[in-house]
Amino acid sequence: MVFEPFEDENDLEDLDARLSDPDPAIRRVAVMGLADTADPDAIPLIARAVADSSADVRLQAAIALGEFDGLEAATALCQALQDTDSKVSKTAADSLAELKDPKSADPLLALTNHEDAKVREGALLGLKQLRRPDALANGIEGMKDPVTAVRIQAVGVVGYLKAEEALPALIASCRDDDPEVRRTAVGALAFSKSSHARDALLTALMDEHWAVREIAAEVLGKISTTGDGGPLIPLLDDPYWQVRVKAVRSLGKLKVTAAVAKIGAQLEEQTSNLRKEAAAALGEIADRSALPFLEDLVDDPDPDVRKNVRWALGQIE
Amino acid sequence: MPIANTPTTVPVVVDEGKCIADKGCTVCVDVCPLDVLRISDLTGKAYMKYDECWYCMPCEADCPTDAVTVNIPYLLR
Numbered sequence: 001m002v003f004e005p006f007e008d009e010n011d012l013e014d015l016d017a018r019l020s021d022p023d024p025a026i027r028r029v030a031v032m033g034l035a036d037t038a039d040p041d042a043i044p045l046i047a048r049a050v051a052d053s054s055a056d057v058r059l060q061a062a063i064a065l066g067e068f069d070g071l072e073a074a075t076a077l078c079q080a081l082q083d084t085d086s087k088v089s090k091t092a093a094d095s096l097a098e099l100k101d102p103k104s105a106d107p108l109l110a111l112t113n114h115e116d117a118k119v120r121e122g123a124l125l126g127l128k129q130l131r132r133p134d135a136l137a138n139g140i141e142g143m144k145d146p147v148t149a150v151r152i153q154a155v156g157v158v159g160y161l162k163a164e165e166a167l168p169a170l171i172a173s174c175r176d177d178d179p180e181v182r183r184t185a186v187g188a189l190a191f192s193k194s195s196h197a198r199d200a201l202l203t204a205l206m207d208e209h210w211a212v213r214e215i216a217a218e219v220l221g222k223i224s225t226t227g228d229g230g231p232l233i234p235l236l237d238d239p240y241w242q243v244r245v246k247a248v249r250s251l252g253k254l255k256v257t258a259a260v261a262k263i264g265a266q267l268e269e270q271t272s273n274l275r276k277e278a279a280a281a282l283g284e285i286a287d288r289s290a291l292p293f294l295e296d297l298v299d300d301p302d303p304d305v306r307k308n309v310r311w312a313l314g315q316i317e
Numbered sequence: 318m319p320i321a322n323t324p325t326t327v328p329v330v331v332d333e334g335k336c337i338a339d340k341g342c343t344v345c346v347d348v349c350p351l352d353v354l355r356i357s358d359l360t361g362k363a364y365m366k367y368d369e370c371w372y373c374m375p376c377e378a379d380c381p382t383d384a385v386t387v388n389i390p391y392l393l394r
Contacts, residue, residue, distance in 0.1 A: 025337040029337060032344070
């Protein structure tokens with residue numbers, strides 16, 4: 001028997017009836033139809049499909065719930081997050097990350113202590129963008145989790161909340177064994193102006209992993225005051241150009257005149273992005289000692305570099 | 318638009334074993350910007366009716382059962 005496509009997407013009754021069909025493919029298409037209605041009344045019907053016997057239908061329900069928001073959708077997604085099929089639980093986690101209504105956080109808060117690490121990770125991922133202040137304790141607790149992926153998401157939850165009381169936990173995570181946790185924690189310090197955060201960033205500038213040094217250089221540029229970028233100068237000798245780019249950018253922003261010669265040396269680098277940023281930084285510092293470096297580069301093969309060189313020369317002259 | 322008389326040589330190939338168009342799914346037909354896909358009256362499955370394709374890929378990406386394959390010509394890859 002060939003089913004006709006849904007002519008009236010708002011016919012919830014028809015879709016509800018198809019959800020009980022013995023054929024899982026028909027149930028799956030019914031879930032797709034329910035998502036297409038964008039009608040909040042469809043959420044309880046899709047939630048029913050989360051408990052379907054077919055993993056394909058449950059997967060479609062997890063995708064469909066991502067089209068909705070609010071407590072009811074979040075509760076159903078939390079159920080899908082605990083699904084035994086890894087594809088369903090992964091999809092539910094992705095859908096949870098799309099939630100925007102702070103009320104959706106209620107069922108998620110209860111899952112941050114779940115025995116399954118994937119569930120804890122998914123719950124924290126969902127909580128991140130919801131920015132619920134009462135998620136702070138769950139986030140701080142998650143930062144001590146034995147599973148790295150959970151700690152990364154927990155740092156994200158705490159970082160999004162930008163709470164000064166979480167500073168000691170964030171600083172502790174800057175010393176985590178995993179570089180991705182350290183990178184996320186260092187990035188999360190950007191909201192704080194405290195000396196403790198600054199000390200942690202200065203330590204992170206010497207981290208063994210380049211991605212941590214890169215984010216530390218960027219964050220330090222954001223929280224420091226003009227002229228106060230001296231500790232960034234040694235980073236201009238970093239073996240990774242990605243780190244040097246961020247250091248150059250921050251040094252320009254902070255107008256560190258003492259760095260002009262070393263920034264000028266970056267103009268000889270092969271990476272054109274680095275030359276471009278170095279030229280911009282010299283323009284921001286606007287010190288006359290940068291003129292010889294910039295004048296050598298007015299005919300650079302990269303048009304973006306030439307543009308920044310001309311702008312920088314204009315700033316100085 | 319030229320009618321696709323020989324389905325095996327067209328760029329958009331539908332695996333009839335996986336396609337659930339006969340259960341009511343119309344995703345690939347709905348997303349195609351050139352409207353070249355149809356549901357067969359005979360089999361109930363999706364197929365490429367018109368041999369015209371921009372290789373924009375949503376039919377392949379959005380198919381819930383991974384039944385659609387778009388064969389991109391070598392020189393466009």
